[in-house]
Amino acid sequence: xxxxxxxxxxxxxxxxxxxxxxxxxxxxxxxxxxxxxxxxxxxxxxxxxxxxxxxxxxxxxxxxxxxxxxxxxxxxxxxxxxxxxxxxxxxxxxxxxxxxxxxxxxxxxxxxxxxxxxxxxxxxxxxxxxxxxxxxxxxxxxxxxxxxxxxxxxxxxxxxxxxxxxxxxxxxxxxxxxxxxxxxxxxxxxxxxxxxxxxxxxxxxxxxxxxxxxxxxxxxxxxxxxxxxxxxxxxxxxxxx
Numbered sequence: 001x002x003x004x005x006x007x008x009x010x011x012x013x014x015x016x017x018x019x020x021x022x023x024x025x026x027x028x029x030x031x032x033x034x035x036x037x038x039x040x041x042x043x044x045x046x047x048x049x050x051x052x053x054x055x056x057x058x059x060x061x062x063x064x065x066x067x068x069x070x071x072x073x074x075x076x077x078x079x080x081x082x083x084x085x086x087x088x089x090x091x092x093x094x095x096x097x098x099x100x101x102x103x104x105x106x107x108x109x110x111x112x113x114x115x116x117x118x119x120x121x122x123x124x125x126x127x128x129x130x131x132x133x134x135x136x137x138x139x140x141x142x143x144x145x146x147x148x149x150x151x152x153x154x155x156x157x158x159x160x161x162x163x164x165x166x167x168x169x170x171x172x173x174x175x176x177x178x179x180x181x182x183x184x185x186x187x188x189x190x191x192x193x194x195x196x197x198x199x200x201x202x203x204x205x206x207x208x209x210x211x212x213x214x215x216x217x218x219x220x221x222x223x224x225x226x227x228x229x230x231x232x233x234x235x236x237x238x239x240x241x
Contacts, residue, residue, distance in 0.1 A: 006030055008061075008077075010052050013096040020093035021052025024101050025064055025075040037073035037237060038107035040098050040135075042116030042123040044223075045153035048080045055079055059117055059141070063227045070233050073113070074105045085155055086116070086123025091130065110241045115139035117223040118190060119153045125198075126157040129173055137178040137209075137239040139232060142187055142222040144194025145170060151189050171201035178209040178239050182226035184218030211235070 006028050012021045030036070043055035055061065055077040064071050078094035080086060086094070101107060114135040116124035121143015128138055145166040147154050160166045179202065183195035192214065199212040213229070215222050226232065 008056050011097065011100070012052065013093055013100060015089055015093045015096060018089070020081075020090070020097070021050060021079055022094075022097040023052050023056045023077040024097075024105070025056070025061070025071075025077070026105060027068065027072060027074070030074075030105070032106050035106050035108040035111075037111040037113065038098065038102055038105075039071070039073050039075045039113045039115065040094065040127075041075060041077055042086050042094065042114075042120030042127070043077070043079065044118035044120050045151070048082050048084065050079070050081060052077075052079050059223050059227050060115065062224070063233075066228075070230065072237070074101060074107055076101050080119075085119060085153065086126060087155060087158065091123070091127055094127070095131065111136055111237070111239075112241075113137050113139070113236055113239075115141070116143065117141040117226075118143065118220065121190075122154045122157070125170060125174075126159060128177060129157060129159045129170065132173070133241065135177070136241045137180075137236050138174075139180050139182070139226070139236060140195070141182045141226045142184065142190050142195075142220060143181075144190050145198065146194070148189075148191060150191075154190070167197045167201040168205070171198060171205040171207065175202065175205040175207045179207070180211040180213070180232055180235065182213045182215065182222050182229075184215045184220065184222040186217055187220045187222065189220040
């Protein structure tokens with residue numbers, strides 16, 4: 001890596017012959033001699049595309065631009081193609097990007113974190129099911145488990161059995177994972193009941209490190225407040241596998 005490479009860098013991985021662009025954020029004080037926390041961020045439906053850049057305008061990237069000291073980590077921003085979701089090959093590409101970045105920038109596998117918003121919140125829960133014990137903590141913003149008539153961009157994870165209560169199943173699978181849910185109570189796209197139900201089931205399953213912040217009067221854009229929450233960042237980076 002060239003010594004001057006810091007900030008948001010554009011990269012790509014290839015999966016099944018298709019190129020998947022992504023961005024990676026490298027802190028200004030990056031030192032390759034020490035291991036770094038790594039975060040994987042899954043964007044929402046509005047950031048889909050093929051430029052590898054749209055996801056760097058929202059969520060953790062907005063926090064980085066406002067206060068980079070709050071995110072002392074390497075952050076991976078994969079991108080879903082248009083009309084795709086965080087299921088199947090785009091997830092394979094995201095995990096390939098995470099692996100490549102972890103190697104390239106001396107990432108700490110015991111301090112690897114997963115977060116996503118809206119469609120990416122659904123993706124976060126799906127990826128956590130697909131890769132158990134891979135992440136030290138999860139942050140899910142206005143996400144959920146079931147599709148709704150208000151949006152075509154989300155799907156039920158194929159890893160949830162068709163005959164299972166999705167909330168109880170996911171809570172049972174993730175009861176030992178530190179997780180923090182955020183949702184606006186006036187969300188017209190992803191109903192707030194998605195996070196309420198999952199949190200209730202996490203507590204029933206005995207999850208010791210499950211948190212839920214419901215934002216009064218906030219619509220679908222719960223991410224500005226969620227990723228501006230200093231306590232969330234402190235909690236997140238305190239976790240190790």
